[in-house]
Amino acid sequence: xxxxxxxxxxxxxxxxxxxxxxxxxxxxxxxxxxxxxxxxxxxxxxxxxxxxxxxxxxxxxxxxxxxxxxxxxxxxxxxxxxxxxxxxxxxxxxxxxxxxxxxxxxxxxxxxxxxxxxxxxxxxxxxxxxxxxxxxxxxxxxxxxxxxxxxxxxxxxxxxxxxxxxxxxxxxxxxxxxxxxxxx
Numbered sequence: 128x129x130x131x132x133x134x135x136x137x138x139x140x141x142x143x144x145x146x147x148x149x150x151x152x153x154x155x156x157x158x159x160x161x162x163x164x165x166x167x168x169x170x171x172x173x174x175x176x177x178x179x180x181x182x183x184x185x186x187x188x189x190x191x192x193x194x195x196x197x198x199x200x201x202x203x204x205x206x207x208x209x210x211x212x213x214x215x216x217x218x219x220x221x222x223x224x225x226x227x228x229x230x231x232x233x234x235x236x237x238x239x240x241x242x243x244x245x246x247x248x249x250x251x252x253x254x255x256x257x258x259x260x261x262x263x264x265x266x267x268x269x270x271x272x273x274x275x276x277x278x279x280x281x282x283x284x285x286x287x288x289x290x291x292x293x294x295x296x297x298x299x300x301x302x303x304x305x306x307x308x309x310x311x
Contacts, residue, residue, distance in 0.1 A: 146185030164216030172288035208234035225261035
């Protein structure tokens with residue numbers, strides 16, 4: 128089975144699920160939230176380079192995202208450091224493995240692509256680029272914290288919604304914390 132076969136199978140399965148969306152305000156601008164059968168499947172920041180390829184958003188259903196909105200408000204207020212939401216990860220088996228690894232990066236910390244590769248049981252010397260590519264395809268920004276992954280040298284690397292937003296999120300999470308645990 129190829130990656131394309133995995134994606135095709137996932138898209139066929141998606142035709143059978145209920146897809147809804149809403150748009151909520153945030154300090155980063157309006158965020159589009161998408162859910163598949165009640166599980167958050169996308170959190171798209173403004174101007175995300177992948178925003179146009181996310182697939183159908185379904186009907187608008189503002190009242191079905193109250194829990195997500197509350198937890199995002201708490202996150203941006205600095206009172207929530209971990210999300211507790213049902214997720215619907217849409218991607219290949221490898222991408223989902225990487226995204227599940229992202230969920231283990233502690234709030235306020237950063238890991239390199241090599242650190243993330245090692246965390247999910249891969250050799251960082253040979254897997255960092257593949258891990259980086261999967262990280263870059265994460266559709267659930269902030270909740271699945273792809274912004275916490277940086278270059279091995281401590282540099283800020285790509286972020287689908289732009290490095291300014293990545294810098295904002297990392298700075299937000301570092302407020303009131305000693306900076307020696309951060310690489311950037």
